[in-house]
Amino acid sequence: MPAAAVPETAAAQLRCCGCGALSSEPPPDFHCSHCGDLLEVAYPGWDVSAAPAEQLKRVWRERKMSSSDLDRSGVWRFRELLPIVQAVNEVVTLAEGNTPLYEMRHIARRLGMRALFAKHQGMNPTGSFKDTGMTAALSVARERGYRWVVCASTGNTSASMAAYAARAGMSALVLIPDGKIAWGKLCQALEYGAVTLQLRTDFDGCMSLVTELVRRMPIYILNSINPYRVEGQKTAAIELMEQLEWHAPEHIIVPGGNLGNSSALGKGLLEMHRLGLIPRLPKLSVIQAEGANPLYTCVRERGGRTLVPVKAETMATAIRIGNPASWRKAVRVLEATGGACEQVSEEEIALAKSEIGIEGLGCEPASAVTLAGLKKLLRSGFVQANETVVLLLTGHVLKDPEYSLKFHAGELFDHGGELSAELDARRRPPIQVDASVEAITAVLQTMRREA
Ligand code: F0G
Numbered sequence: 001m002p003a004a005a006v007p008e009t010a011a012a013q014l015r016c017c018g019c020g021a022l023s024s025e026p027p028p029d030f031h032c033s034h035c036g037d038l039l040e041v042a043y044p045g046w047d048v049s050a051a052p053a054e055q056l057k058r059v060w061r062e063r064k065m066s067s068s069d070l071d072r073s074g075v076w077r078f079r080e081l082l083p084i085v086q087a088v089n090e091v092v093t094l095a096e097g098n099t100p101l102y103e104m105r106h107i108a109r110r111l112g113m114r115a116l117f118a119k120h121q122g123m124n125p126t127g128s129f130k131d132t133g134m135t136a137a138l139s140v141a142r143e144r145g146y147r148w149v150v151c152a153s154t155g156n157t158s159a160s161m162a163a164y165a166a167r168a169g170m171s172a173l174v175l176i177p178d179g180k181i182a183w184g185k186l187c188q189a190l191e192y193g194a195v196t197l198q199l200r201t202d203f204d205g206c207m208s209l210v211t212e213l214v215r216r217m218p219i220y221i222l223n224s225i226n227p228y229r230v231e232g233q234k235t236a237a238i239e240l241m242e243q244l245e246w247h248a249p250e251h252i253i254v255p256g257g258n259l260g261n262s263s264a265l266g267k268g269l270l271e272m273h274r275l276g277l278i279p280r281l282p283k284l285s286v287i288q289a290e291g292a293n294p295l296y297t298c299v300r301e302r303g304g305r306t307l308v309p310v311k312a313e314t315m316a317t318a319i320r321i322g323n324p325a326s327w328r329k330a331v332r333v334l335e336a337t338g339g340a341c342e343q344v345s346e347e348e349i350a351l352a353k354s355e356i357g358i359e360g361l362g363c364e365p366a367s368a369v370t371l372a373g374l375k376k377l378l379r380s381g382f383v384q385a386n387e388t389v390v391l392l393l394t395g396h397v398l399k400d401p402e403y404s405l406k407f408h409a410g411e412l413f414d415h416g417g418e419l420s421a422e423l424d425a426r427r428r429p430p431i432q433v434d435a436s437v438e439a440i441t442a443v444l445q446t447m448r449r450e451a
Helices: 053-065 076-081 105-111 130-143 156-168 183-191 203-216 227-243 260-274 294-302 327-337 346-357 365-380 401-409 420-426 437-450
Strands: 013-016 039-042 101-103 115-120 148-152 171-177 195-199 251-255 283-289 341-344 388-393
Touching (some): 053 076, 076 227, 105 115, 105 346, 115 227, 130 156, 148 156, 171 183, 183 195, 183 401, 251 260, 251 365, 260 327, 283 365, 294 327, 341 346, 346 365, 346 401, 346 420
Parallel strands (some): 115 388, 148 171, 251 283, 251 388, 283 341
Antiparallel strands (some): 013 039
16 A cells, blocks of 8 residues: 655654653653653644645555455554554454444434434454554554553453553553443453552552552553554544534534543544544533543533542443543543543443443443433533534443343332433333243233333
8 A cells, every 4th residue: 555645753752741741751750850741742844734634544444355364453543643653564453443433323213413424433352442552552562562551440451451561561560440331341451461459449549559550660551641552542533523424513523531532533633633633623522420520520610620539439431530641641631632521420331231222233332422412412402402412432341241231120220319200211121921922912011002
């Protein structure tokens, strides 16, 4: 495949998001040694004149016909926009990215909307969006000669890291909160051979230990404070724009946990805009669970200036995070794109998750906050019914089957809340019947009467 003509000025630098200091030897925890903010990969030469937008689009499209591993990756297909490894042909890839964009017609009709889409990142190789970042950062780790990688995780990062480390023949150390991760995710880390430590703390406790650990040992951190993770994850925004034929939607809505993904997608959007690949910026909005809402209170109550950590509690365990590492990056993205931050209740999450099911899609609870948030943003008028909206579904429905089973059995909530009637109407528990045609038809007749 021909190489796109992106000039050499595209060399990557590590720069502090806060004070702008450049960092040639980044500290192992990727915090700026001057001001403590996070580092990001910066490309000083990038502007509209730097990259021939139409040529890039053509090369990326042509690569879809290629059978090379590099081109079949939905991350490395866009490699001109992530020049972060020396030997691009040696990256560690599982053919990540390339996730489908589905129109959600049933839900759009119910909400009176014109165009609603879901980009399903749960369709990545390990079932979550983390794979797009992992291929990038783990490839950097391997290129730099590391043998061990580590992450703190609510489950998906660890599943992804374990898979990519196995693929690369590297060793993986996983730190997870004891008892608060979904089974599907834990199983994955075990299957891929990671050393899995369940710590008697929450995700935030795991996160502070992991930063401590990498300062003491030659082990590479693969949480999203690693700026190369962000570079990989930003490609989901590029892929999305390509799927929409470069017509930017008015809104993109993502769940917010440690806030790496919102930062990454925002970075992707801003770079595409700067390079002339999209004519205008979509508003990127972040939705949190009410019980894990530090960004929400930071934005709504303190103008985005200070983050007060919370003791996080939500059944959407993927985003059970009270002290998000990338909050400053996320605030900048909200400001730069004009997005909103919203919070949603546990009942709203459960209802939204079951509604996503009617599209034949499904997702894990953390992903469903996007639809729950959209409903609120529609009610407040921030999103207009005639605007195009894309929800980012971040994890596969099979990641957390326990949540689904409890929901349908009516065991998710122990007391009725405001939405209990709506939730009950959506429950489809398995029905035990005798093994006879009569018993089956009797059930169907009852259902027909109730319909
Ligand atoms: N959705 C899912 C399914 C996730 O697993 C996560 C984060 C998020 C949303 C939030 O993304 O942290 O970038 O704001 N999971 C991390 C993990 C924390 O360890 O798997 P974020």
